[in-house]
Amino acid sequence: MTDDLDQELEERGLGRYERFRGDHxxxxxxxxxxxGEQTVHEDLSLTVNRGEILGVVGGSGTGKSVLMRSIIGLQTPNEGEIEVFGRSMTNAEPDENLGIRNRWGVLFQGGALFSTLTVGENVEVPLKQFYPEIEPDLMHEIARYKVMLSGLPEDAVTKYPAELSGGMKKRAGLARALALDPELLFLDEPTAGLDPIGAAAFDRLTRELKQTLGLTVFLITHDLDTLYEICDRVAVLADKKVIAVGTIPELLETDHPWIEEYFNGPRGRAAQASKRRAESMDKRGQSGD
Ligand SMILES: Nc1ncnc2c1ncn2[C@@H]1O[C@H](COP(=O)(O)OP(=O)(O)OP(=O)(O)O)[C@@H](O)[C@H]1O
Known part of the structure; x- marks a missing residue:
């Protein structure tokens, strides 16, 4: 980049930055x-570790999406403090946070793609917003790369959302979330509505991207298989707060009735059994049996 461009980006709060090296x-x-009268969160606290996939679970309406929206600045909390990459999000003007907002990507429930834009153009939206000076050819090239990184065929770039399957739409939303090379990825129910094979493939993709791109992932889900397969820790929302955070075995040691019911109910047991089967197949594969 030229010195002029560096300076312009610096002035817009988008200058070069070091990747976050802190723990949280x-x-x-x-x-x-x-x-109004409804309190969704009351004294909720949560710390996310760098490099982990944190699953966020809780009954319907417990405020998982509101929590995510608060962290990314789409919801102004009544009280409390939120820090992202060590910088306060709660006391800053939106413009002050530009240099933080370009360091995360979000996959909203349902993908939230612009229906009148092609997949490639959807991926270019955040690029144009934050880096309008990038030449169109380079912009198209970056979009094409992100589309393929998300496991879509190259020709998906020129397709419209209506021409894609549900699973492909999720991947297109993921490609857009990855547009700015984020350090943090927010996924709101990424496997909802996918068949089990498509959901498992999306889980694998999330885990691979986390490893290869060094991402920290905040993942809201109802999908027990996802929790067992790819989450390093799980945070449980109930009673207006995060009542427990830990690995699944750690959570199972708490005696909260919702956690007990959730992980040890019929679906929880099926997910555990499926994880055990996958592990034993892996072991057999490794020992050449
Ligand atoms: N903008 C808003 N105005 C009024 N109420 C809202 C708003 N956004 C969320 N709520 C309410 O806050 C509560 C929590 O909503 P949220 O979408 O965060 O739940 P959730 O845990 O993500 O649920 P689900 O698992 O069903 O997606 C709900 O009762 C919802 O109606």
């Missing part, structure tokens, strides 16, 4: 969110 890219303390 997200720290939430004492979060309160209310809508």
């Amino acid at each position: 890219p997200i720290v939430v303390k004492g979060l309160v969110n209310r809508f």
Whole structure:
């Protein structure tokens, strides 16, 4: 990049930055969110470790999406403190956070693609927003690369969302979330609505991307297989707060009735059995049996 461009980006708060080296890219303390009479979060705290896939679970309406929206600045909390990459998100003006917002990517529920744009053009939206000076040819090339990184065929670049299957739409949304080479990835129910094979493939892709790109992933899900297969830790939302965070074996040691019911109910047991089967097949494969 030229010195002029470097300077311009610096002035817009988008200058070069070091990747976050601290232990906790997200720290939430004492979060309160209310809508009218309804209190969704009351004194909620959560710390996310760098490099982990954190699964966020909880009953419907417990405020998982509101928590994610608070962290990415789409919801202004009533009280509390949120730090992303060590910088306060709660006391800053939106413009001050430009240099933080280009360091995360978000896959919203349902993909949230622009239906009048092709997949490639969808991926270019954040690039144009943050880096309008990139030449069109390079922009197309970056978009094409992100589409393929997300496991879509190259010709998906010129397709419209309506021409894609549900699983392909998710991957297109993921390609857009990866547009700016994020360090943090937010996924809101990425496998909802996918068949089990498509969901397992999406899980594998998430894990591979985490490893190859060094991502930290905040993953809201109801999918027990996803929790067992790819999450390093799981945070449980209930009673307006995060009532427990840990590995699944650690969570099973708590005696909260919701956690017990969730992981040891019929679906939880099926997911455990499927994980055990996969592990024993892996072992057999490794020993050449
Ligand atoms: N903008 C808003 N205005 C009013 N109420 C809202 C708003 N956004 C969310 N809520 C309410 O906050 C609560 C939590 O919503 P949220 O979408 O975070 O739940 P969730 O845990 O993600 O649920 P689900 O698992 O069903 O997606 C719900 O009762 C919802 O109706």
